[in-house]
Amino acid sequence: MTWIGSDGLPIFLGMGLLCLSAYVIARFHQSFQSSISNAPRLEPAATPLASLPAIAVVIPAYNEEINLRDCVEAVLKSELPDPQQLQVWIADDESTDGTRAIAQALVAEDPRVHLVAVPPRPATEVWRGKNWACDRAVAQAQGEYLLFIDADVRLEREAIAAALVAARASNADLLSCLPEIVCGCLAEWLVQPTIVRMLTAGFNIAAVSDPARPDVAFAAGPFMFFRRAAYDRIGGHRAVADNLVEDVALARQIKSFGLNMRLMLGLGLVKVRMYRNLGALWEGWTKNLHMGAQRKVSSTLLIALIAIFVLVVPWLGILLSGIALFAVGLREGAGFLLPLASAAALLLWESVLWRREAVLLALPVRYWGLSWLSGLLVAAIAIASIIKTETGWGWTWRGRSLALPHETTPSA
Template sequence: MEIFFTVLAYAGLAVVVFQTWPYIRFFQKDLSTDSQLHQGFPLVSIIIPARNEEKNLPGLLHSLLKLTYPNYEIIVVDDQSEDNTYQVASQYSVTVVKAPAKPEGWIGKNWACHIGSQVARGSLLLFTDADTIHMPESLTKAVQYLQENQCAMVSAPSFHLNTHWWEKLMGPFHFLVTVAASPYDTPTHKQPYAIGQYLLFDTAFYHQHKGHAAVKSSLTEDVELARNTLLYEGKYAVYTQAVLYQVQMYASFKAFMQGWSRLLRLGVQSMDISTLVISLLSIMALLSCRTNDVGLIRLIPTIGALLCVWIVQKRSGNYSLLGLVLFPVSTLLFMIIGLYALGLYIFNMPVRWRGRAYTRPVQA
């Protein structure tokens, strides 16, 4: 039996190295931003769905107002907020829209994005979340990338700020999520990678294929929008040349647990067998040295996997090297939340998000 687990650990190391390899060239191809884009500076409408975001909006809006891109508008859509979201947004030089009550069958965020798209004037649409902080040259880089690659849709992975000490130890946890998702692979309609915190669209393509209205009941609207783009023969790509934005996703450990339970539960909903295999083999590699009788042959997969974790975590967030030492803790946490998310999915428990409960995640 030990030989069997050792073989699986080495197979896991091979998978981890293969999945991690693209990170080695991350940041190595940063595009220089010309003072003049090849197709000029099209108007970009930046749309922010906001529900109870009075605390996050100032940081986001300050960063957006410092963008070096010369031609954009900002639209904040107040999604039935119960706090001072509308009042806070109104203090800035942005357009603030109050979304009417969402119709039956709509997810709140999708409805807010749809409302924003109806008043947008830009030939490009950028949907972003209130918990993001944008780099000054980010929009110029993203638009240039979309133009040069003739894309209908572009997304980008986030850089995690990790302001809490315990978040800095979660590098292995984030590694297991990211490696299985494979953001640096060529997207396919079966398993597209997309992050709803940054979705840039060609407006004409977006409206032609009904945009958020086409995925109105999906809690994984980012992935479904990417899938639809590919199915309608639009070009979709993930921008990985540089960090476009930073994010502080959770204010507390409780919020971290609730958030990742929801995200992994939704991941289970659309997960294929390859994702499950990659996740299990990655865990086998990390936990190869699980017994007191640890020899070199069982240390190699763990050391190799931790080296890959180090490569990934320094490019995806402010993570501490101490997290590598304490890797069994975050690995175990990933397994616990994963099993809990699986239970939520099997028993069809409500998905709670932004103060709303959705009783049945809708399949694509």
């Protein structure tokens, strides 16, 4: 068997793919380490707060009967010097399940809880996602600070005090925390850690907090802690009404106005379980992944390619080399031992790196043997997100359409 002859061509091509995979793995993990190495972490306050400014916690809720009570009760248990300074505003965004009844019960149980019955969106304006609900709640809420969280978020008792201390120490107009991701089913274990790693590698956390880098902006919607004056100055959610990925859009607004942005790891203090099954996960990520890439087809396709080369190609190398060895025998197929060993080495390398990074982000390490399936799922989500966003086909959230018939499709 020759190396590049007709019999050796598959080996040559296979080694080429594995070398490209090794390059992508190296660059990916280099970007991840660069982002996470100096990332600040939200920690419980070293000393108790002497006083508390008025803080309004806004929770937009659309069909959140599973999450709402646990979310609100966690907020109300926050350890604060003057709990009466904390108000909770539930914005029921025309839910069709038991969300409103649960909210009404919470209002009756604690005077700090308020319910906003969000009216239908104005027919003459474009409002996407939770922007309208947040805007309606803020119109009634009072406070020096506004904290926006999702109903699937669970705050530890020290979280709000820690955020206030950190915001004051850094003079932050917006402090956002990357939450700890909680996974409870196979689909979550396969997809969530991979996407979180990609998001972390895709931007530099320290650069996000650097006022000298207005071009780098990012925030995490599950925890957005605003100084009210800054929120009003940038126009609030109304300024990004048509943007489905409002967290990143608001971060860009903050930086474009020359205000201070602070991004931190909220591990241990802020937790979120975003999706509870494959269907919800598929609908959720295909809804906003392409929008998060600013509707640039090339950027979203890059996510798919990274998933394939980091997680799928090494497994594919082992599979195809093993099949070839079995088909022609060890003696005739000895040349396939090189790609087989190379693919195995890549898998071992990626496994070691992934386990180290999982510790840094408090991510679950399960089902590593199915990492190839994780890569395929993330790639499929990226491609489906492009199709849904650009065509409007099936672009929904919990059955609510996100597409606009008259909307023009931007170029890639």
